Amino acid sequence: MKIKKAVIPAAGLGTRFLPATKAIPKEMLPLVDKPTIQYIVEEVIASGIEDVLIITGRNKGSIEEHFDRAVELEDNLEKTHKEELLEEVRKISKMINIHTVRQKDPLGLGHAVYCAKSFVGNEPFAVLLGDDVVDSKKPCLKQMIEMFEEYNSTILGVQPVAWENVNKYGIVSGEKLNDKIYTVKDLVEKPAMEKAPTNIAILGRYIITPKIFEILENTKKGVGGEIQLTDGLKDLCNIEDVFAYIFEGRRYDVGSKIGFLEATVDFALKRDDLRDSFKAYLRTINLD
Ligand code: G1P
Numbered sequence: 001m002k003i004k005k006a007v008i009p010a011a012g013l014g015t016r017f018l019p020a021t022k023a024i025p026k027e028m029l030p031l032v033d034k035p036t037i038q039y040i041v042e043e044v045i046a047s048g049i050e051d052v053l054i055i056t057g058r059n060k061g062s063i064e065e066h067f068d069r070a071v072e073l074e075d076n077l078e079k080t081h082k083e084e085l086l087e088e089v090r091k092i093s094k095m096i097n098i099h100t101v102r103q104k105d106p107l108g109l110g111h112a113v114y115c116a117k118s119f120v121g122n123e124p125f126a127v128l129l130g131d132d133v134v135d136s137k138k139p140c141l142k143q144m145i146e147m148f149e150e151y152n153s154t155i156l157g158v159q160p161v162a163w164e165n166v167n168k169y170g171i172v173s174g175e176k177l178n179d180k181i182y183t184v185k186d187l188v189e190k191p192a193m194e195k196a197p198t199n200i201a202i203l204g205r206y207i208i209t210p211k212i213f214e215i216l217e218n219t220k221k222g223v224g225g226e227i228q229l230t231d232g233l234k235d236l237c238n239i240e241d242v243f244a245y246i247f248e249g250r251r252y253d254v255g256s257k258i259g260f261l262e263a264t265v266d267f268a269l270k271r272d273d274l275r276d277s278f279k280a281y282l283r284t285i286n287l288d
Pocket of ligand 1: 109129131132168169170171189190201202203204228229230
C-alpha cells in the first residue's frame with residue numbers, strides 16, 4: 001500500500017525556547033531563513049507524499065499563514081521586481097495540500113497523533129516530528145517509505161544515541177535482522193540510563209499502520225503525565241510486526257538550543273550565497 005499522507009504534530013508549547021516562543025510557534029523559528037517546519041514539509045514532498053496534516057494548537061496561526069498565499073506581499077514583490085523572492089514566496093503556498101487540526105488539550109504526542117484519525121482513515125501513514133530535522137542524501141522519510149514497501153508494516157526511524165541521552169527518547173529493543181533493521185519486541189519512553197535496554201532511539205520519523213488509532217484510544221497517560229505514542233507502539237508490536245530502521249543522515253534536535261545552533265551553522269555553510277562570507281567570519285572567532 002502506498003503512503004499518501006503525513007502527519008506533523010506541532011502543538012507543543014516550545015518551552016525550551018522561551019521567551020522566543022511566547023508569541024511565535026517554535027516551528028516558525030528559522031534555520032538561516034526558513035522556518036524549521038518548512039524543512040519538514042519539504043522532506044515530505046521530496047518523499048512523494050501529497051497530503052499533510054499539521055496538528056496545531058493555540059498560538060499556531062502563523063504556521064497556516066506561512067503555507068497560505070500572501071497576496072499583498074506577492075503584489076509588492078511583483079511591483080518592485082523582486083522576482084526571486086516572489087518565486088520563493090509563491091513556491092511555499094503551492095507546495096502541497098496542507099490541512100490542519102487543533103489539538104485542544106496538550107495531552108501528549110500519542111493524543112496528538114490520535115487527532116489525525118479521521119484525516120488518515122484506514123491507511124498506513126507517516127509521522128514526522130518538527131524537532132527532528134534530518135539532513136541526508138536521500139530524504140529520511142523516503143528511506144522509511146522504501147523500507148515500508150519491503151516490510152509492509154510499521155517502521156520506526158531510529159539511530160543509536162549517547163547512553164547519557166537515552167532518557168530523552170523513545171528507546172526500542174528487539175532482534176537485529178540485518179545492519180539496518182530490527183524487529184521491535186519492546187519499547188520504552190524516556191528510560192533512565194540504568195534501565196534502558198538499548199541506546200537505539202526513535203528520532204522523530206514513523207510510518208504507522210492505522211491499527212494505532214484503536215490502541216491510542218485506550219492508551220493511559222505515561223511518562224510526564226502524557227499519552228505517549230511510544231506506549232501505543234509498544235502495544236502495537238504485540239499485535240503486529242513493528243520494525244526499527246536505522247536511517248542514514250545527520251539528525252539535528254532543533255528543539256534544543258545546541259541542536260538548533262548546530263543546524264544553523266551547518267545549514268549556513270551549505271548555502272552558496274553565504275558559505276564564503278560565513279566561513280570568513282567563523283575563522284575570525286577566537287574559541288578560547
Ligand atoms: C518525542 C517522543 C520520543 C522520541 C522523540 C524524538 O519526545 O516522545 O519517543 O524519541 O520525540 O525526538 P519529545 O522530544 O517530544 O519529548
